[in-house]
Amino acid sequence: MPTRISDRAGYYGAWASGLFLTGVVFAIVAWLLVNGLRNVDWTFLTTNPAPGSVEIGVAGGIVAPLLGTLIITAMGTLIALPLGLATAVFLGEYGKPRLLKQLTDTSIDLIFGVPSIVFALFGLAIFSNPSLIFLSEEVQTSGKATAKSFFCASIMMALIALPPIVRSTQAAIASVPNVQREAAYALGKTRFAMIRKVVLPSIRPGIATGTILGMGRIAGDTAIVWILLGGAVLEPPVAGWWEPQNLLGFLHGTGATLTTYVYFASPAGEGNAEGKAYGAALVLFALVFIVNIVLGRAGQRRIGRQ
Amino acid sequence: MEPLDETPQSDELYQQARRQEWRHALDTTSDRRAAGIPTDPTAIAAVPPAAPVTVAPAVPVLPIASQVPVSSVRRAHIADANDLALATRGLRVAFSGNEILHGVDINAPRGGVVALVGPSGCGKTTLLRSLNRLTELAPTAQIKGQVLLDGNDVYGAKVDLNLLRRRVGMVFQQPNPFPMSIFDNVAFAIREQARKRPTRGSLMPAVEQALQRAGLWDEIKDNLDRSALSLSGGQQQRLCIARTLAADPEVLLMDEPCSALDPRSTARIEELIVQLAGSLTVVIVTHNLAQARRIADYAAFLLNGDVIEQGFAEQVFETPTQQQTADFVAGIFG
Numbered sequence: 001m002p003t004r005i006s007d008r009a010g011y012y013g014a015w016a017s018g019l020f021l022t023g024v025v026f027a028i029v030a031w032l033l034v035n036g037l038r039n040v041d042w043t044f045l046t047t048n049p050a051p052g053s054v055e056i057g058v059a060g061g062i063v064a065p066l067l068g069t070l071i072i073t074a075m076g077t078l079i080a081l082p083l084g085l086a087t088a089v090f091l092g093e094y095g096k097p098r099l100l101k102q103l104t105d106t107s108i109d110l111i112f113g114v115p116s117i118v119f120a121l122f123g124l125a126i127f128s129n130p131s132l133i134f135l136s137e138e139v140q141t142s143g144k145a146t147a148k149s150f151f152c153a154s155i156m157m158a159l160i161a162l163p164p165i166v167r168s169t170q171a172a173i174a175s176v177p178n179v180q181r182e183a184a185y186a187l188g189k190t191r192f193a194m195i196r197k198v199v200l201p202s203i204r205p206g207i208a209t210g211t212i213l214g215m216g217r218i219a220g221d222t223a224i225v226w227i228l229l230g231g232a233v234l235e236p237p238v239a240g241w242w243e244p245q246n247l248l249g250f251l252h253g254t255g256a257t258l259t260t261y262v263y264f265a266s267p268a269g270e271g272n273a274e275g276k277a278y279g280a281a282l283v284l285f286a287l288v289f290i291v292n293i294v295l296g297r298a299g300q301r302r303i304g305r306q
Numbered sequence: 307m308e309p310l311d312e313t314p315q316s317d318e319l320y321q322q323a324r325r326q327e328w329r330h331a332l333d334t335t336s337d338r339r340a341a342g343i344p345t346d347p348t349a350i351a352a353v354p355p356a357a358p359v360t361v362a363p364a365v366p367v368l369p370i371a372s373q374v375p376v377s378s379v380r381r382a383h384i385a386d387a388n389d390l391a392l393a394t395r396g397l398r399v400a401f402s403g404n405e406i407l408h409g410v411d412i413n414a415p416r417g418g419v420v421a422l423v424g425p426s427g428c429g430k431t432t433l434l435r436s437l438n439r440l441t442e443l444a445p446t447a448q449i450k451g452q453v454l455l456d457g458n459d460v461y462g463a464k465v466d467l468n469l470l471r472r473r474v475g476m477v478f479q480q481p482n483p484f485p486m487s488i489f490d491n492v493a494f495a496i497r498e499q500a501r502k503r504p505t506r507g508s509l510m511p512a513v514e515q516a517l518q519r520a521g522l523w524d525e526i527k528d529n530l531d532r533s534a535l536s537l538s539g540g541q542q543q544r545l546c547i548a549r550t551l552a553a554d555p556e557v558l559l560m561d562e563p564c565s566a567l568d569p570r571s572t573a574r575i576e577e578l579i580v581q582l583a584g585s586l587t588v589v590i591v592t593h594n595l596a597q598a599r600r601i602a603d604y605a606a607f608l609l610n611g612d613v614i615e616q617g618f619a620e621q622v623f624e625t626p627t628q629q630q631t632a633d634f635v636a637g638i639f640g
Binding site: 177179180182183184185186187188189190197198201202 | 438440443467468469470471472475476478480482484485486494495546549550553
């Protein structure tokens with residue numbers, strides 16, 4: 001047991017911070033559960049938001065926003081993961097030319113620090129260019145692109161998911177012992193073979209952690225959804241959107257996610273159904289939590305037979 | 307520059323003596339010792355009787371390790387001592403302008419076991435790593451002189467680096483199996499970077515042969531899909547040897563391969579090295595003079611980046627011509 005006053009103060013200070021943080025998180029979760037669970041039922045999960053309702057407490061279900069979150073997260077991650085991996089391998093294994101490495105490092109930090117609404121605004125300017133109409137739809141009056149589609153939003157989402165993926169993978173690469181790299185070289189392997197067969201397999205947990213964090217950033221983002229997806233809570237997708245002939249049209253169109261639904265249903269938005277907002281927030285929380293557990297497990301799978 | 311060599315790595319004999327000191331200090335049942343019962347039978351079986359560590363006298367006395375007889379029968383596996391599998395000529399290596407090796411000439415007769423001995427920081431490891439061109443992985447390394455593999459300079463312009471490293475395999479100080487299955491560790495060495503992946507069945511004979519040669523097959527043949535990291539330290543090191551043997555090298559470089567192992571595993575590896583000699587040439591860096599005595603046909607003593615003396619192992623260890631060598635094998639420094 002520490003005896004000096006300063007020593008003891010440090011110990012209890014650190015201890016109290018841990019307790020405080022745990023308390024805050026538990027309070028939020030409990031609040032969410034108490035208020036959200038009341039509103040989450042099968043109908044809530046399987047019906048679309050109520051169209052055009054201005055009546056208090058009538059905001060319908062969340063099937064479309066839930067779908068939107070899943071699609072945006074999947075598409076964003078799909079773009080960000082290979083890009084992030086390649087960037088991390090460049091930074092961690094090659095690192096040359098040195099100037100490019102430093103610039104890339106700075107860029108990753110910048111993306112981490114800049115609020116997503118800035119990227120959303122930038123995306124709006126880029127994607128509305130007529131030459132990029134293939135990413136969204138044409139605005140009949142001006143000939144420009146709407147810049148609002150699942151494609152446009154996913155691309156920008158990939159950008160904000162990149163920093164955690166790169167940093168987490170980079171840290172994992174740095175922890176691969178050098179003797180293993182040398183062992184691969186000593187067997188006459190090329191650098192690429194060494195990276196592919198020795199480095200990549202052992203950094204899987206790091207990649208998984210980065211992916212979880214990146215997915216969390218995507219699922220939690222509101223600004224990009226609002227600007228580049230339209231936040232169209234009241235325009236649920238047409239029936240049979242998943243059929244091949246409709247899918248492309250659907251992905252070119254606007255949509256909503258759980259975050260925008262929470263805003264819409266909250267007292268600040270149009271739906272004015274606080275309970276529904278809590279319900280949707282709880283579902284979003286549960287979703288991120290489940291992804292966390294599943295991917296965490298996948299990353300730690302025993303290494304053995306390939 | 308030479309991190310592996312920088313760590314003060316004591317002679318095993320010294321370490322054992324230290325362990326016994328500790329045991330003595332901690333042992334409450336010292337009557338066992340009084341009765342002459344060995345406290346650690348395995349250690350005594352594998353390592354020659356430990357000499358008490360005392361302040362070394364100024365005049366070389368009987369070398370500690372000379373209690374171990376040198377087997378001269380073993381040299382039968384060397385067909386022609388003038389047939390050099392590997393040799394260096396005027397090899398100079400510097401890191402950031404700081405020269406570690408000052409023009410080294412080493413001879414490794416085909417089929418022999420060559421021990422490189424010398425105190426920490428004398429350049430043994432750098433020399434070894436220059437033989438398969440691992441030294442140049444350090445961006446600051448400058449290498450001059452020749453390393454001749456079958457008479458051809460490995461630093462020549464047309465050398466295929468990846469092929470060279472297959473012909474001159476290497477086993478490291480720490481067992482470093484890859485985080486894959488046992489099978490994949492060995493197969494990794496022989497899988498060409500071809501588009502078409504060879505099947506497990508087609509790789510199996512070579513994998514089995516390599517594991518047989520490394521004396522590991524019988525222990526793990528039913529567990530080839532287990533992670534290599536689940537093996538014991540000694541097994542991991544033999545797996546690393548098997549992995550290297552799978553590429554069918556002509557020369558095997560070993561950088562203190564037993565320094566991280568217990569005496570029993572050390573004995574296994576030494577046995578293996580003696581078995582392998584003849585079918586390939588072994589160049590081994592060792593800090594353990596007793597080990598060098600047990601396994602080496604030839605020895606080279608390095609000091610501060612120069613070869614002080616080299617030749618038949620027993621000659622270097624028993625009747626050294628240089629005073630520095632005599633002092634080193636007598637344990638006056640090291």
